[in-house]
Structures are given as structure tokens and as C-alpha cells.
Amino acid sequence: MAATYDAIVVGGGHNGLVAAAYLARSGARTLVLEGRHKTGGAATTEAPWPEAPEFKVTRLSYVMSLMPPTIIKDLDLARHGYQIYPMGGHAALGCLASRAGRGARAAAADRAARHRLAQAA
Ligand SMILES: Cc1cc2nc3c(=O)[nH]c(=O)nc-3n(C[C@H](O)[C@H](O)[C@H](O)COP(=O)(O)OP(=O)(O)OC[C@H]3O[C@@H](n4cnc5c(N)ncnc54)[C@H](O)[C@@H]3O)c2cc1C
Numbered sequence: 001m002a003a004t005y006d007a008i009v010v011g012g013g014h015n016g017l018v019a020a021a022y023l024a025r026s027g028a029r030t031l032v033l034e035g036r037h038k039t040g041g042a043a044t045t046e047a048p049w050p051e052a053p054e055f056k057v058t059r060l061s062y063v064m065s066l067m068p069p070t071i072i073k074d075l076d077l078a079r080h081g082y083q084i085y086p087m088g089g090h091a092a093l094g095c096l097a098s099r100a101g102r103g104a105r106a107a108a109a110d111r112a113a114r115h116r117l118a119q120a121a
Helices: 014-025 069-074 099-120
Strands: 007-010 031-032
Touching: 014 099, 031 069
Parallel strands: 007 031
Antiparallel strands: none
């Protein structure tokens, strides 16, 4: 790791990563500092329900409608693994941490599983 940098980006969410990519491309020696165990911020995919690890969801950014195609093309993201998975006809968000919230999340996961099974049938 270099001892000095031209630019330090705090936060490796998608905005930080895009900014860092453009900075690095312009020749700036760039460092990204991310507090979590992985980059991506709200756009990461995670399995938040220990009792149902097969259910993976984005943390908050659930559609890519605001991602400018110019950035996708400009940074050649497809070559780096960027891929969009189109959503089905519904989405479920579970954000509650309470016992009632756990019940609601389990119910939402159950509904999602049944919906997928119905679609596959
Ligand atoms: C409920 C909800 C739904 C949304 N739905 C959509 C959607 O459908 N489509 C869409 O395009 N956008 C959506 N958004 C907006 C989207 O989530 C944000 O615009 C986007 O995540 C912002 O990206 P970011 O990189 O700026 O920040 P974030 O994604 O929040 O990333 C910030 C990163 O910085 C790190 N960090 C913070 N402080 C520090 C620190 N001091 N040191 C080190 N690291 C730090 C964090 O760990 C995190 O990884 C939604 C937002 C919300 C709240």
C-alpha cells in the first residue's frame, strides 16, 4: 500500500467506488476506506435472516433505475462482472428489528417462496 495518496474516498458504496474509479483513471493515486467487511454500501446483496440463508436481498437499492448507462459503459462494468437480474412482479422489504419484525420477515420470506414456487409451476 502506498504511503501517500492524491485522493482518499471515505465509504465504498457505489458512489464512492464510482468516484474512486474516475479519480484513479485520471491518474490520481486513490485510496478507498470502507468501514464494513465489504464494499457496495446499500447496493450489496446479503442474507439478513440467519434462519433462512437461502433468501438473499439487496440492503436498500432494490432497482437499478438510477444507475446512468453512461457510467456502466464508461467504466466497462460488464467486463468487471456487473449484471442486472430483472425483478419479478413484487418486492418485499423487511427492516424491523423487533420480535414482531422477525415474524413479519419470516412471513414475507414465506410469501416470496410460495410466489416463486407458483411461478415455477
Ligand atoms: C429505503 C431505500 C430504498 C432505496 N432504493 C433505491 C433503489 O431502488 N434504487 C436506487 O438507485 N437507489 C435507492 N436508494 C438510494 C440508494 O440506496 C442510495 O442512493 C445509495 O446507496 C447511495 O450510495 P452511496 O455510495 O452514496 O452510499 P451508501 O450506499 O450508503 O454507502 C456508503 C458506504 O460508506 C461506508 N461508510 C460510511 N461512513 C464511513 C466511515 N466513516 N468510514 C468508512 N466507511 C464508511 C458505509 O459502510 C457504506 O458502505 C434507496 C435508499 C433507501 C434508504
